[in-house]
Amino acid sequence: MAEEKETNKSIEEEEQVVTPWEVASGGGKIDYDKLISKFGCQKLDSNLINRVEKLTSRPPHVFLRRGVFFAHRDFNEILDSYQKGDKFYLYTGRGPSSEALHLGHLIPFMFTKYLQDAFKVPLVIQLTDDEKCMWKNLSVEESKRLARENAKDIIACGFDITRTFIFSDFGYLGGAFYENVVRVARCVSFNQVRGIFGFSPEDHIGKIGFPPVQAVPSFPTSFPHLFSGRDNLRCLIPCAIDQDPYFRMTRDVAPRIGYQKPALIESLFFPALQGESGKMSASDPNSAIYVTDSKNDIKKKINRHAFSGGQDSLENQRKYGANLEVDIPVKYLSFFLEDDAELEHIKKEYGAGRMLTGEVKSRLIEVLTEMVMRHREARSAVTDEMVDAFMAVRPLPGMFD
Amino acid sequence: MAEEKETNKSIEEEEQVVTPWEVASGGGKIDYDKLISKFGCQKLDSNLINRVEKLTSRPPHVFLRRGVFFAHRDFNEILDSYQKGDKFYLYTGRGPSSEALHLGHLIPFMFTKYLQDAFKVPLVIQLTDDEKCMWKNLSVEESKRLARENAKDIIACGFDITRTFIFSDFGYLGGAFYENVVRVARCVSFNQVRGIFGFSPEDHIGKIGFPPVQAVPSFPTSFPHLFSGRDNLRCLIPCAIDQDPYFRMTRDVAPRIGYQKPALIESLFFPALQGESGKMSASDPNSAIYVTDSKNDIKKKINRHAFSGGQDSLENQRKYGANLEVDIPVKYLSFFLEDDAELEHIKKEYGAGRMLTGEVKSRLIEVLTEMVMRHREARSAVTDEMVDAFMAVRPLPGMFD
Numbered sequence: 001m002a003e004e005k006e007t008n009k010s011i012e013e014e015e016q017v018v019t020p021w022e023v024a025s026g027g028g029k030i031d032y033d034k035l036i037s038k039f040g041c042q043k044l045d046s047n048l049i050n051r052v053e054k055l056t057s058r059p060p061h062v063f064l065r066r067g068v069f070f071a072h073r074d075f076n077e078i079l080d081s082y083q084k085g086d087k088f089y090l091y092t093g094r095g096p097s098s099e100a101l102h103l104g105h106l107i108p109f110m111f112t113k114y115l116q117d118a119f120k121v122p123l124v125i126q127l128t129d130d131e132k133c134m135w136k137n138l139s140v141e142e143s144k145r146l147a148r149e150n151a152k153d154i155i156a157c158g159f160d161i162t163r164t165f166i167f168s169d170f171g172y173l174g175g176a177f178y179e180n181v182v183r184v185a186r187c188v189s190f191n192q193v194r195g196i197f198g199f200s201p202e203d204h205i206g207k208i209g210f211p212p213v214q215a216v217p218s219f220p221t222s223f224p225h226l227f228s229g230r231d232n233l234r235c236l237i238p239c240a241i242d243q244d245p246y247f248r249m250t251r252d253v254a255p256r257i258g259y260q261k262p263a264l265i266e267s268l269f270f271p272a273l274q275g276e277s278g279k280m281s282a283s284d285p286n287s288a289i290y291v292t293d294s295k296n297d298i299k300k301k302i303n304r305h306a307f308s309g310g311q312d313s314l315e316n317q318r319k320y321g322a323n324l325e326v327d328i329p330v331k332y333l334s335f336f337l338e339d340d341a342e343l344e345h346i347k348k349e350y351g352a353g354r355m356l357t358g359e360v361k362s363r364l365i366e367v368l369t370e371m372v373m374r375h376r377e378a379r380s381a382v383t384d385e386m387v388d389a390f391m392a393v394r395p396l397p398g399m400f401d
Numbered sequence: 402m403a404e405e406k407e408t409n410k411s412i413e414e415e416e417q418v419v420t421p422w423e424v425a426s427g428g429g430k431i432d433y434d435k436l437i438s439k440f441g442c443q444k445l446d447s448n449l450i451n452r453v454e455k456l457t458s459r460p461p462h463v464f465l466r467r468g469v470f471f472a473h474r475d476f477n478e479i480l481d482s483y484q485k486g487d488k489f490y491l492y493t494g495r496g497p498s499s500e501a502l503h504l505g506h507l508i509p510f511m512f513t514k515y516l517q518d519a520f521k522v523p524l525v526i527q528l529t530d531d532e533k534c535m536w537k538n539l540s541v542e543e544s545k546r547l548a549r550e551n552a553k554d555i556i557a558c559g560f561d562i563t564r565t566f567i568f569s570d571f572g573y574l575g576g577a578f579y580e581n582v583v584r585v586a587r588c589v590s591f592n593q594v595r596g597i598f599g600f601s602p603e604d605h606i607g608k609i610g611f612p613p614v615q616a617v618p619s620f621p622t623s624f625p626h627l628f629s630g631r632d633n634l635r636c637l638i639p640c641a642i643d644q645d646p647y648f649r650m651t652r653d654v655a656p657r658i659g660y661q662k663p664a665l666i667e668s669l670f671f672p673a674l675q676g677e678s679g680k681m682s683a684s685d686p687n688s689a690i691y692v693t694d695s696k697n698d699i700k701k702k703i704n705r706h707a708f709s710g711g712q713d714s715l716e717n718q719r720k721y722g723a724n725l726e727v728d729i730p731v732k733y734l735s736f737f738l739e740d741d742a743e744l745e746h747i748k749k750e751y752g753a754g755r756m757l758t759g760e761v762k763s764r765l766i767e768v769l770t771e772m773v774m775r776h777r778e779a780r781s782a783v784t785d786e787m788v789d790a791f792m793a794v795r796p797l798p799g800m801f802d
Contacts (some may be wrong), residue, residue: 185535189605201591204589
């Protein structure tokens, strides 16, 4: 695993731990620059964002403009090829561990929809119901049920059914996909997954054998009904940066089995309401806004739990202004308030003390309520038949049009 | 893994190593009594053989009468249930590591055919092309090709297509079968497979994750097209005793996931031509008789390579007689010469020195030539369409008739 391995061992001493199952900042904020250096990926700079704007003839997504997707691997190569007329395909996914998604879960899907629309490329979405069955000790039946429920939320993000294949591992694994799982598995030792994912000898062999299952959607040959005859089609994976270890492994193995390395475009973690020290936690419903929350839930959660960088008295706020670096309402607005001018105005006024926490929270409640209600309306229109249609193993004839 | 674990640790000191990938006697003959004690299975006694004869209304197979299948787990329970009118199903398999099978490979299939005919029960045959791809570093394509070639030899053993489903892992794994793989995998730790199979941390995760794939054909829910609604149907596995570790693991996990333990009926290893110190080796073509050997090959191999227990001179042979305990021609005849009276006659005369090695070898050449030629004729009649038919995922409507 020479080439893709972590490049800066000294980072580990500071106890910032980021794996697909654990995000611990070691106190304070996640240091994303150190993560880039540790993982060995690249910073997504304005030059690349400008290229995206040019190639797609539309403004770059707010998540690009504001650095939510902040790191990449070989995204420049994807753009080089696209410029020459070569398409690619998108791959993202979700581990269906719970029925309700929170806002952090929606981010990769919102961004992937933008990429699909902007580049007009096909998309595969993996629901790792097998993973969650093994990690969360859910029954197979419950994992499969959650996968279908989550598929409804994903479909509600607006994906184009003529370009999108959604699959769950329990439903799809087999055939050419399983052949690739075996090809990858025999290239990776237990010692290597111990190093990459932190597995231990006490872990069960289901966990130890799982990483290839998340790796192989990176290879077009895993989807013969979609990409037959296009064995060299490149794959771009939008994901949160905690998934990077899977694809570091995948990229190391790919050339050894004759495949192209997938490219990645990676996001920050969406912060918890209580502050930016990690990801949101499913075990604390007050740590996140869920797409199932009512207007009143949203209002209460923001007002009571959103960590404020404002001063503790009106007098001090007017005098010193808010600390925007730690203020969660401002962070959330920077993810979801699309109007750049308004966001700048809020940051300026709030930071200077001319605006109060209550006013900022009030605007955030409006933005999130509108977004959540829109999502729920869209989701309520997603039928079981639509889920079946998105998950049908079928060609996508117009996927490159 | 408390219940099914090895019962006699002291055996290890004597360095008799038997795993699915290694059979080493530690010098001299395999000590099968010690193996029974070490593995914790039971001896197959004459009482059980008599019950088989009674229940099936036919003479017990020569492999039963002569102790080739010598050990079991819960075979008595299978017979108890059968006596009350409850059927079971058979599961056996093969790792398709080479194109040509040798006589040792045929033994479980010959015996399984007898069991299928005698008990009139369905049979599933697993071809672990994924295993051989990973262990032997074969390409996926070559492993799949070998699986189909081996299927032809298996079909040539005479299995009833109305009761037999042959599948390869690359072809069949997925769906309910994969769900069971996950259910088993999450019950077994790396430390446990290290103890059972001797894996090390340097081994690749394909190997480490494989044992559940060989475990789950023991569960009827892995074959919904065959056993839907019969979740409690018991499974009987005829196999060589080196496969016992897989099923020790399977039997330990089964009750924890709500399934019945499979029963086993286990054979000795078929000895190499050079003598009974282990299994035959694919790397030495002169260590075994292959089903592809010509009449002349068979004659030459027996005459030149079959280890004789006869004395080194005619005079000494007449005086001391042959040592039947180490004599390979007699061993082979005891597997394949069906006539009990003739076998007894040969052993008596040869052991007393009234018969010479050449005469015994000559009779063995006749027996094996007839058997191999019969097999080849049967195999040449097996078409690709027949392979497709046996491997089709289909119901077996008359399987319990």
